[in-house]
Amino acid sequence: MLRFMKLQFLGATGTVTGSKYLLEAGGQRVLVDCGLFQGFKQLRLRNWTRLPVAVKSIDAVVLTHAHIDHSGYLPLLVKNGFQGKVWCTRSTADLCAILLPDAGHLQEEEARYANRHGYSRHTPALPLFSADDAREALKRLHPVDFDHEFRIGRLVLRFQAAGHILGAASALIEADGKRILFSGDLGRPNDPLMRAPAPMPQTDFAVVESTYGDRKHPAIDPEAELEPLLARALARRGVVVIPAFAVGRAQALLLHIARLKARAAIPDVPVFLNSPMAAEATRIYQNHSSEHSIGLDDCRALGRVATVVSTPEESKALNFRGGPMIIVSASGMATGGRVLHHISSFARDANNLILFAGYQAGGTRGAAMIAGATSVKIHGEYVPIRADVAQLLSASSHADGDELLAWMRSSPKAPKHVFITHGEPSAADALRHRVEEELGWSCEVPDYLGEFELT
Numbered sequence: 001m002l003r004f005m006k007l008q009f010l011g012a013t014g015t016v017t018g019s020k021y022l023l024e025a026g027g028q029r030v031l032v033d034c035g036l037f038q039g040f041k042q043l044r045l046r047n048w049t050r051l052p053v054a055v056k057s058i059d060a061v062v063l064t065h066a067h068i069d070h071s072g073y074l075p076l077l078v079k080n081g082f083q084g085k086v087w088c089t090r091s092t093a094d095l096c097a098i099l100l101p102d103a104g105h106l107q108e109e110e111a112r113y114a115n116r117h118g119y120s121r122h123t124p125a126l127p128l129f130s131a132d133d134a135r136e137a138l139k140r141l142h143p144v145d146f147d148h149e150f151r152i153g154r155l156v157l158r159f160q161a162a163g164h165i166l167g168a169a170s171a172l173i174e175a176d177g178k179r180i181l182f183s184g185d186l187g188r189p190n191d192p193l194m195r196a197p198a199p200m201p202q203t204d205f206a207v208v209e210s211t212y213g214d215r216k217h218p219a220i221d222p223e224a225e226l227e228p229l230l231a232r233a234l235a236r237r238g239v240v241v242i243p244a245f246a247v248g249r250a251q252a253l254l255l256h257i258a259r260l261k262a263r264a265a266i267p268d269v270p271v272f273l274n275s276p277m278a279a280e281a282t283r284i285y286q287n288h289s290s291e292h293s294i295g296l297d298d299c300r301a302l303g304r305v306a307t308v309v310s311t312p313e314e315s316k317a318l319n320f321r322g323g324p325m326i327i328v329s330a331s332g333m334a335t336g337g338r339v340l341h342h343i344s345s346f347a348r349d350a351n352n353l354i355l356f357a358g359y360q361a362g363g364t365r366g367a368a369m370i371a372g373a374t375s376v377k378i379h380g381e382y383v384p385i386r387a388d389v390a391q392l393l394s395a396s397s398h399a400d401g402d403e404l405l406a407w408m409r410s411s412p413k414a415p416k417h418v419f420i421t422h423g424e425p426s427a428a429d430a431l432r433h434r435v436e437e438e439l440g441w442s443c444e445v446p447d448y449l450g451e452f453e454l455t
Contacts, residue, residue, distance in 0.1 A: 005178060005205070005454040010051060011035060012422040013448045015043055016211050016361050017069040019422060020051075021182065026154035026175030028059045032182050032207075034086075036072035036103075036128075038335055040363030047073065047128055052449060055081045060152045061140075063088040064184025065168035066095035066247060072103050075133040078140060085142040087150065089159050091167030091288045093143040095247055095281060100138060102246075102277045104131035106336050113379060163187020163197040164397050165248035166285055166292065172201055180205040180454065181415075185422070186399040186407060192222060193252045194397070195293050199410035205454050206415045208408070210423030211359060211398040213431030222394045223256045223265075229390055230257075230266045230326065233353035238387075239323040239346045240353045243339045243366060245332035246278035248397050249358050251285050251302055253328055255294065258305035267324065273306035274315050274329040274338050309338075319345035323352070332358045334365035334376075344378045352387035357395045362424060405434055408441075417454070418443040 005025040011018030011033075018037035023030045037043040055077060063071050063086060074086065074096075088096070107127035114125035144150050146169065149158050154176070159169035164187035171182045181203040189196040200206075218225075233240050244250040254273065260266045273279055285292060286299050294302075306328065309315050315338050318327060329339035334356075343365075346352045360366035365376045369389045375382045399407060408418075418441055420428045428445045435443040446452070 005175065005180060006451065007180070007419075007454060008451045009419075009421065009446045009448065010053075011037065013446055013450070014425050014428075015039065016359065016422050016424065017043065018046065019070045020073065021207060022053055023173065023180065025173070025178075028153040028155050029057055030152060030155065030173070031058050031061045031077075032171060033064055033070045033184075034061050034074045034077055035070040036068050038069055038333065038364065039361035039367075043363065047076070050080070056083065058082055058084060060084045061086040062157065062171050062173075063092055063096070064162065064171055064182060065165055066092045066099050067165065067185070067245070068099060068103055070185070071096055071100065074140075075100060075104060075129040075137040078137040079129060079133045082140070084140070086137075086140040087142050087144060087152070087157065089146060089167040089169050090143040091284065091291060092169070093141045094284045094288070095167055096141060097138055098277050098280045098284075099247065100134035101131045104129050104134035110336060160198040160201065161195060161291075163191055163194045165194065166288055170197070172203065178454070179203040181207070183208045185209055185211070186404065187397055188217070188399050188403055189406070191293070191397065193248070193255065193292050193294060195291065197399070197407060200407050202412045204416050205418070207419045207421055208404065208431075209398070210404070210420045210428040210431040212396060212400040213404060213420070213423050213427040215400050215427070216402055217396055217400040218393050220394045222252070222392065223260055225392055225394045226256050227260055227265050229353065229355060230260070233351070233388065234267050234269055234324040236351045237323045238349070238351040238353055240326045240355055241339065241342045241346050242326065242328045242355045242357055243332050243334045243343070244278070244328050244330060244357050246275050246330040247281045249332055249395065250275065250278035250328055250330070251282055252395065252397070253357055254282065254302040254305050255298055257326065258298075258301040261305065262301070269324045269326060271306040271326045272309050272318060272328070274309040274318065274327055274342070276308070276310060278328070278330055279308040315341065318342065332366070333360050334369070340378050343376075344381075344383045347383055347385045347387045350386045350388070354385075354387050354389045356389075356391040359396065359398065360391070401431060401434060404431060405438060408435065408439060414439070414441050416442065420445045
């Protein structure tokens with residue numbers, strides 16, 4: 001009997017968001033990752049359309065990690081009838097417990113704000129999903145340990161460490177003697193916070209991310225890059241607003257700021273963490289110390305360097321406080337959350353600095369500001385950008401092109417075929433070219449909704 005795997009790409013093609021891969025093998029239908037599309041409007045609109053597969057026909061979901069572009073569609077999937085288990089690592093489950101309800105809360109908050117101020121084209125504006133939908137989805141989570149084999153019907157699965165953020169994993173799936181590996185988002189071999197990814201295991205097929213597939217990260221210490229940017233803005237008594245992903249990037253930034261302050265490399269100014277989710281994520285990092293690479297002293301320092309801003313009233317009060325100060329707030333691409341109110345307040349003053357610390361997907365406010373936009377639209381109003389705008393180049397939690405190639409070279413044997421995903425078109429195609437030319441592997445960049453039989 002001919003045994004095959006069938007793979008369909010429901011997201012993360014031509015973009016770094018919306019990761020969803022539908023695998024049919026061993027008599028099971030499994031969705032690997034369940035992320036939201038972000039960035040350009042035509043991508044975000046996909047979140048509102050039903051999946052091109054019957055939701056109730058999906059037997060299980062496998063999450064590589066907790067970031068919203070990999071997990072954020074889960075509340076909708078459950079709302080639309082998914083009844084199976086969602087498999088993930090233990091720390092991914094802990095992080096999803098704060099990320100998903102917060103995402104639902106933001107959806108509700110933005111819909112209320114749009115209805116109150118009348119800037120939505122829809123009457124009434126509705127949230128994509130609610131915090132209650134997210135909490136219902138959490139009941140489906142089924143956490144397992146790294147490197148522990150588990151089964152979904154005839155499928156045998158295993159998570160191995162991918163670096164990137166707490167709980168991030170590559171997922172190896174075997175059925176009928178064939179293996180397929182989903183890299184998830186791969187971290188860096190010398191990340192200041194996370195341990196290096198485990199070597200690429202032997203596999204027949206692989207789906208590999210390419211966020212920075214066309215780039216090489218500069219060989220610069222993150223604190224050496226961060227120090228002059230902060231020092232200049234703080235010397236002119238400016239306010240530094242750092243949009244940061246609440247999980248991973250916020251913790252790394254707090255660690256670097258704590259170290260810089262400890263050695264008096266920057267002034268001892270107030271630091272505010274205006275993201276309850278980032279504050280809770282920091283506690284989760286401290287509870288899972290075996291998964292990251294920093295010692296106990298540094299772990300304590302990143303937990304106490306900032307004042308946590310808890311209430312909306314405290315958040316609003318920051319906008320009327322003068323500098324110098326540093327505000328770390330979500331979201332990392334300025335697509336929503338409290339940071340939008342801080343950008344609206346502080347981007348108008350040339351003494352201030354808006355400092356982006358992560359990848360900015362096309363179509364986001366962050367990408368527009370990095371590209372030199374003189375204004376961005378926030379809550380229906382165009383906000384002039386007079387503050388300095390900068391982006392940290394050394395702070396990425398994604399492997400660059402060289403590091404992705406090195407990870408693939410660690411495999412004991414070449415796979416039969418590799419699919420390059422989770423990258424802008426130029427990045428994905430650049431990595432495809434290198435995989436073919438330097439490794440000699442069969443490789444391609446799939447299209448959205450592309451289907452492949454892996455015989």
